[in-house]
Amino acid sequence: MPSRWREYWRANYLPGERKLVQKLDFFILTFCCLSYFLNYLDRSNLANAYVSGMREDLSFRGNQLNQINTVFTVGYVIGQIPSNLALYYIPPRIYFPSMMVIWGGLTMVTASAQSPGAIMAIRFFQGIAESTTFVGTHYILGSWYTARELGKRSGIFTASGLAGTMIGGFIQTGINSSLDGRHGLAGWRWLFIIDGIITFPVALYGFLLFPDTPHKTHAPYLSAAEQTLAKSRVPDVPAPKPLSWAFLKRVWTSWQWYGFVMLWIIAGETESFSTNSLLALYLKGHPSRKYAVSQLNNYPTGVPAVGIVSTLFWATLTDFLGGRRWLVGYFIAVTGIVTSAMILSQTGDSGGGTAVVMAAYYWAGSVYACQATFFAWANDAMRYEEDQLRAVVIAGMNLGSNAVNAWWSILFYGANFAPWFVRGMWAMIGCSIALAIWTSGLIWFGRKEDRKVLEHPELVPEAERERGLSVDHEKEGFEEKM
Template sequence: MAFSKIREYFHAEYQPGERKLVRKLDFFILSFCCLMYFTNYLDRSNLNNAYVSGMKEDLNFQGNQLNIINTCFTVGYVLGQIPSNLSLYYFKPRFFFPGMMLVWAGLTMVTASAQSPQAIMAIRFFQGMVEASTFVGTHYILGSWYTERELGKRSGIFTASGLAGTMIGGFIQAGIYKSLHNKSGLTGWRWLFIIDGLITIPVAVYGLLLFPDTPATTVAPYLSEAERELARSRVPPPQVPERGTFSLHFLRRVLTSWYWWGFVGLWCIAGETESFSSNALLALYMKAHPAVKYSVAQLNNYPTGVPAVGIASTLFWATLTDFLGGRRWLVGFFIGVTGVATAAMVLAAERDPASPRSTAVVFAAYYWAGAVYACQATFFAWCNDAMRYEEPVFRGVVLAGMNLGNNAVNAWWSIIFYGASMAPWFNRGMWAMIACSIALAVWTAGLMWKGRREDQRRVALEAERFAAGDDDHKGAEQVPEDKV
């Protein structure tokens, strides 16, 4: 029985021409979105790489100024969330995404000229505003093109590309430091910002030329008219007509819906379970190690194991939850266990801080903690799945609200619990991680229950309409048994 289910999953039935269409979508949509997110995270993570590669000493960083810079970025990121997603209704994605990329590429290269931490704070604030366009905007686009059966894997591949940017950023910085340090009068960490910005530009040009927008607006030359119609038919229509205006009535509807509070609350909690990785705690632990002096290459290369684990975990859980019919909530329980266990490992290692065994336990804990990155793809896919029958602008605002809520918490969370001056043990942060992980498991259970009740309500409503002979609504909200 299990074998037949696996066979069915990998040999799904397609409509005539649908398999070819999906291959085209994968090539053009995923290639651009993944490259865009790769450069996004490359530009974002290079600050931590630069910090441990000489920037701290060159610019005379004091106390928690690194965390304050990250907070400035987060504040800009929060302010840009909902405006960025709403902009997708007024500007075609193939213009909007590349435009934002060119702006953040320029800001990244300008960072190379910074002479003080305060200058970087200002640059990162504006960089956060423009980079807010990428993550939730792409999840909105993926939800517009892909079916529920296909969405998890694509979301996982997209998220993994960002982690690849984090991972490869360490190797790039190590290579730049070795080959370009003090070339043309610039230190290695300054060259990092210049090169990262240059890498972004050709990706933006590629998107401008070939990104297909949405099924309703696409004019991509590689899609025939029949394929465009097929793409529109694959995604179920919303329960209510899409509105073109953003009104107070619409805002009230959003803020009183369980989708908003359920999924925004989910990501506010789940996003903080990524704190070990997103705050580069392993690199800061190594920099402040009580017994070992690590080289610049080691400080950049050893932490790359964290996003590597994140990539493997993301792809595994995205594929598994697709295979299990969209049971994204499983990841919430896995992350709850992981967060409690890894924080407990670091707390235990602190008792004998200078021993080799303590160091091994801390490395193991931070590497394992990288697995929590799986929640990015699966939780945003969960929201896309749950809101598949809602109007697109509603879904887009909730997706943006998820990231907005999480980053609003991030703006102060990292300073309180993971300040650079708290290295190497971050004792307060370990207890915060345990609390967040337990809260995530509880919230996941509640959201899973609510989602099931909503599915039952929709099926019951559809049955009533069929019984009443309302042929106009037949199939409009029907939940398909065989998802492509």
């Protein structure tokens, strides 16, 4: 095992390839991670603003917070597939930063909202603008990196979003204590203004230095030889073709569309405890304790912290184990069942069972690992398929998940169900069981696809053939012969 770890981290790069990958890591990951960090910072700060005075200032009633999240989700869903297809036709260095400029401006406009209805309207268009960040980045990562490299980069990217969630609480605490009342604006309004301002420098960085995709790149920091090497590391990509009925038929008849879209629909709902900020709502509606604003903002930051550790751990481990991304499916299934049972066991406690409930919510944060690993799994499974199909399936995964989440969060995790969310606990147990079953089915289909690649070695990119890459998921996964 120690020798395998040394081999894994050493990597068998071709001449000049290590330097190329280092450049890609810097320019792709810095932009994408900063973009996703700001994306998630914005989303999480709506809940932070809600518990920091926005609810009282704008006279929120019932589950209006969930309705705002649903409206955002509707816009997010509408933008998924068009945004990812746009990256196939429009240079990503233009499209990505343009969307950032739009959502940064809308974030600042949120500071002027005078009613929950106004925020709903703003968040709808913000959802459309933000729809490209997550699925678009996974499409870009799958375009540049090999199967052995992909999991770690997907993990780093996902962790950056969780860092935005985690840091958002501390930022809100700082802004609330230092800027609340400045120029007649409440602290939560300043939060949205600052969120928007810090988006624009990152967008400018993208306009100037994002490298597009290997077959379209004109990045000034990549030499002609490096551009050629980058193309040789990945399968050939034909020139963009107009959308056609034949392509739509190809999507609807592919097992990848149904398999991975349904996988992420189920897995996305196993993140419900965290995405719906249940710990913050539990503390806000605690049956016997009153928490300060700083506590309401800071205590939930432990959830994304656990998510970051879990994401990086599983992304690295599944790379090391030859792309066995499916292991995460079983881990999440166990986590969802056990944490739900822990919370259900405390619902009759008039004291709130605070220690057990908080431990369960912190543990539940580990399910964020499925974001990096499952999208890397989809990229792996479609590495030798046409690029347009990969773009649509990856976008479809998030579309399906968010389409379900638009009503799922209201039905099972509405703010009016706080602090216990009993209905949601049982829904989580059902999702966890379904995830384990669906993961098992995808393993079977994936192994059939691996055998096809073994029968057609010409599909493997030139650089991988030079390294002596062998594909054998039955035994050791993707291994390099040293």
